[in-house]
Amino acid sequence: MSMSSNRPPDADPLAPHRGRLLGLAYRMLGSRSDAEDIVQDAYLRFAGAEGVQNPEAFLVTIVTRLCLDRLKSARTQREVYVGPWLPEPVCDAEGLSADAATELADDLSFALLLALDRLSPMERAAFLLHDVFDTPFSEVASMLDRSEAACRQLATRARRAVRDERPTPAATPDNHARLLMAFSEAATSGNVARLAELLCEDAVAITDGGGRKTAALNPIMGADKIARFFIGVTAKNAGHDIRIEPAIINGAFGALLYLDGELDHAVSMAIDGERIAAIYIVRNPDKLRHLQPDVTA
Template identity: 45%
Template sequence: MSEAVPDPAASFLPVRPALIGLGYRMTGSWATAEDIAQDVYLRWQATDRAIVALPRAWLMKAAARLALDHLKSARVRREDYVGPWLPEPVLDSEAAPQEAAWARSETLSLAFMLVLERLSPPERAIFILHDLFDTNFGEIAGLLGRSEATCRQIAVRARAKLGDAAPRHGLAATESDSLTQAFFAATQSGDEAMLRHLLARDVVVHTDGGGIRPAALKLIYGDDKAARMFAALARKRAGAARSMLFAGLINGEPGYVTLEPDGLPQVTVLTIADDRIAAIYIIRNPEKLRAIADQLGLSLT
C-alpha cells in the first residue's frame, strides 16, 4: 500500500499566524492578509507536498508573492484615496497577526505601519521577510528573482529609509489606560483646556474616513488645532450618545472603539510619549472596521 498523503493542515496551521502577519504588514489590510493565507492553503493542498523539503519556507514564499501582487495594485488605487490613508486596525488579542509577543507593539503599531509606506514593494518585502520573520537572503533572492547580494543591498536601503522610526513605548499599562480614559472624557465634554494638557505640543492627528464618512482631509498638526477640533466636534454632537465598546491595546498601542451617533463604530489609537499624546489615529472608514465589528458583534449595515 502507498503511504497516505500527509494532512496539509498539519503543516499549514502552525505557519498561518506568520502568513497573516506577513500579509498584514505588507498590505495594511487584515482582511486581505486572511485572504492571502487562505489562498496559500488552497495552493498548498494542490501541491505535491512530499517533494517540499521546507514547508514553512514554501508557504512564506507563496504568501509573499501574493502580497507583492496585491501591494503593487493597491498602490495605484491608493492614489485616488480620499484623505489620509491608515491601515486596518487590529484589536490586541490572541488572533493578532504575529509570531511572538514582542512583535505586537514594535511592528504592528499604526505609526510603524505608516513608516513602511515609505518603502517600495521589493524593499518592503525584503525588510519584512528578513528583519521581522527571519527569512534568509538566499530564500528571498529566489522569491524576488534577484541575487542574494542585491537583496542585501535593498535591505540596507530599506533600513536607511526607516531609520529609527519604530515607536517607543515608555508608559506602564495603568498610566496609558488613565491617559486614554482622560482623553476620551475630554473629547466627550469638549474640555479644550484638558485636551491641551493631554496633548503633546507637536501632536499629529490622522483621520481616515475613506470618503465614506466625514473626516479631516489633511493631517492636523499641533495641540492648539487638535484641541480646538475635538472641542468643536463635541459641541456639534451636543448630547448625542457615544458609547465606548472596547478599551485596550489596538495594534499594540492604547486605544478604544466607540459607537458613534451615526450608529457606526470608530477606532481611536494613541501614541504616547513623555506622558503626553504624541499622535492620534482615528479610523472611521467602515470598510476597514469589518474585522473589529465582527469581534465586537456589531453590524455595519
C-alpha cells in the same frame, strides 16, 4: 500524471503557520481582510502543489509574492483614495504574531505600519522577512528572486527609514490607559486647554474616512488645532448616544467609539513620554467591518 496531496489525513497543514502568514501579509498590506484572502490563496496553491519539502518556506514565498502583486493594484487605488490612508485596525494582535525573537516581532503599531507603507514593496518585503520574521538573507533572496547582496541593501534602506519614523518606546500600559481616559474626559467636557496639555506640541492627528464617513482630508498638526478639532467633533455628536469602550488596538491601548449603538470609529494613540504624540482614527466602515474587539475590563 496523478497529483500527490500535501495535506496529511485529518490534519490542517496551514494551522502551524497561519499566524505567521497572516502577520506577514497584514504588515505588507495593512489590511486584515486582504491578508486573510492572500493566506487562503496561498493555501490553495500549496494544496495543489507536488513534492513540497518545506511547507513553511513554500507558503511564506507564495504569500510574499502574492502581496507584492496586490500592492501593484493597491498603488492605483490609493491614488484615488479620499483623504489620508490608515491601516485596517485589529484587536487580535496575538493572531498576527511574527513568532520570532526580533525587536519588531510584536510591533503592530500604526506608526510602524505607516512607516512600512512609505517603503517600496520590495524594501518592505526584505525588511519584514529578515528584521521582523527572522528569515536568513539566503532565503529572502530566493523568495524575492533577487541576489543576497541586493536583499541586504533593500533591508538596510528600509531599516534606516523605519528607525527615523518610529516614535520613542511605547508608554507603559497604565500610562497609556491614563492618557486615553484623560483625553476622553477633556474632550467630553469641552476643556480645550486640558486637552492641549495632554498632547505634544508637534502632535499629529490622522483621520481615515475613506470617502465613506466625514473625516479631515489632511493630517491635523499641533496640539491646539488637534484639541479644537476634537472639541468640535464632540460638540457635533452631543445629540447622539455615545459609548466609548477601551480596547486593545494593534497591540496598544485604544478605544472603540459607538454612536447610537453602531461602531463609528477605532482610535489608536502613540505616546511619547507623558504626552500623546499621534492619534489615529479609522472611520472607514470597510476597515471596521472585520473588527472583533478584545475589549479590556
